[in-house]
Amino acid sequence: MDHLLGITSFVRTAELQSFVGAARALGLSPSAVGKNVAKLEAALNVRLLHRTTRRVRLTDEGALFLERCRRILDDLREAEIAVSDAGAIPRGTLRVSLPTIGYRFLVPHLPAFCAAYPHIELDLHCNDRLVDLLEEGMDVAIRGGELATSSLIARKLGSFSFVLCASPAYINAHGQPHSVDALVTHDAVRFRYPGSGQVQPWPIALDLHPRTVLACSNMEGVRAAAINGLGIAYMPDFLAADAVRTGELCHLLEDKVRSEGQFSLVWPSGRLVSSRLRAFIDFATVNLFQDRVVTQ
Numbered sequence: 139m140d141h142l143l144g145i146t147s148f149v150r151t152a153e154l155q156s157f158v159g160a161a162r163a164l165g166l167s168p169s170a171v172g173k174n175v176a177k178l179e180a181a182l183n184v185r186l187l188h189r190t191t192r193r194v195r196l197t198d199e200g201a202l203f204l205e206r207c208r209r210i211l212d213d214l215r216e217a218e219i220a221v222s223d224a225g226a227i228p229r230g231t232l233r234v235s236l237p238t239i240g241y242r243f244l245v246p247h248l249p250a251f252c253a254a255y256p257h258i259e260l261d262l263h264c265n266d267r268l269v270d271l272l273e274e275g276m277d278v279a280i281r282g283g284e285l286a287t288s289s290l291i292a293r294k295l296g297s298f299s300f301v302l303c304a305s306p307a308y309i310n311a312h313g314q315p316h317s318v319d320a321l322v323t324h325d326a327v328r329f330r331y332p333g334s335g336q337v338q339p340w341p342i343a344l345d346l347h348p349r350t351v352l353a354c355s356n357m358e359g360v361r362a363a364a365i366n367g368l369g370i371a372y373m374p375d376f377l378a379a380d381a382v383r384t385g386e387l388c389h390l391l392e393d394k395v396r397s398e399g400q401f402s403l404v405w406p407s408g409r410l411v412s413s414r415l416r417a418f419i420d421f422a423t424v425n426l427f428q429d430r431v432v433t434q
Contacts, residue, residue: 144178145207147171148186152204155193228414229257235269235279236262239357239377243401244280247425254421258414266332266355271406277415278405280422290404293419296427299375300341300397303387307367315370318342318394325351325369329360340372341397361387374399401427 150160151171161168179186186200196204236244241264248260263269263276271279271290285292308325315321326348329338332355340347351369354360357377364371365386372395381387403422405415 141178141181144174144181145210147174148178148200149204149207149211151175151187151194152196152200155195157194226413227257228255228412228417230412230414231259231261232414232418233261233263233275233277234418235271235274235276236264237280237282237357238264238266239374240264240280243376243426244422247421250425251418251421255414255417258417266357268333271404277412278403278418280401281404282399282401284400285402285404289407291407293403293423295401295403295422298399298401298427300372300399301375301378301392302340302370302372302390302395303364303378303382304370304390305365305367305387306385308364308369309388311367315390318391321348321370321391322346324348327351327360327363327369327371328353329357329372330355338372340395342395 146164147160147166147170150163151157154160154163157168157171157175160166161171164171166174175187182203184199184203185197186203187194188197241262244262252258252260263274268281269276269279271277280295312324315324321342326340328350330336330353331338337350337353348370352363354363357373360371360373361377361381363369364373365381370390378387378389382389403419405411405419411419
């Protein structure tokens with residue numbers, strides 16, 4: 139317990155650069171905070187803070203120790219939350235990061251989720267860049283493609299297909315390609331990865347590729363451009379589905395150009411899972427992409 143008091147006093151003093159400020163935050167006297175830090179330094183046999191009459195600042199050893207101490211206090215807070223969460227009704231805000239187009243497969247299921255968990259407030263962040271969950275305060279993310287090795291825990295949600303599409307107006311003006319080789323004479327609307335700036339490749343073995351008339355870092359923009367007749371686009375089947383159903387887009391070369399994509403849930407490892415996060419993980423796993431085969 140003495141070490142915990144010392145760690146808490148040290149962290150607050152380092153963050154506020156003042157024993158007085160730390161004392162105010164902790165509800166202690168400045169002398170008590172100073173003694174707690176001094177006892178911790180004596181136990182470690184190292185100076186953590188440089189003291190002057192006007193302020194305190196970290197030593198090199200103190201800066202290193204501060205990061206470890208913050209993790210200890212974060213873990214303690216999460217343990218307290220987990221214990222108080224056990225058996226409790228899931229409640230609170232859940233921050234979810236997902237691709238821009240993710241709302242198309244997630245939002246239709248949200249009425250059922252909100253009915254089952256009325257005390258959870260969902261905060262959706264739609265973004266095509268790779269979000270650092272810890273840095274940006276996200277609880278969980280839905281990500282597409284192959285996942286890079288990381289400290290995140292992952293659970294596969296399901297697969298989808300990429301398809302080639304064009305509008306009837308474009309086909310009427312430029313003709314319909316009946317072979318992969320015929321694509322070379324057509325115009326293409328391409329997706330550009332926001333992180334790398336690279337244009338998404340099409341899974342087609344060609345010496346010459348279609349002329350790119352538009353590249354867009356938002357897949358919704360690619361879809362809109364295709365609907366408006368700018369060219370042939372390559373996109374997820376669930377993104378094209380409504381437009382295909384209404385006749386705004388037509389599938390092209392379905393038996394020749396088709397590849398699979400994958401969505402997964404990811405969340406930080408080494409952290410206790412709150413009841414609201416567990417509720418979302420279980421719900422998403424059961425309900426999203428339920429019409430497809432999911433491999434675990």
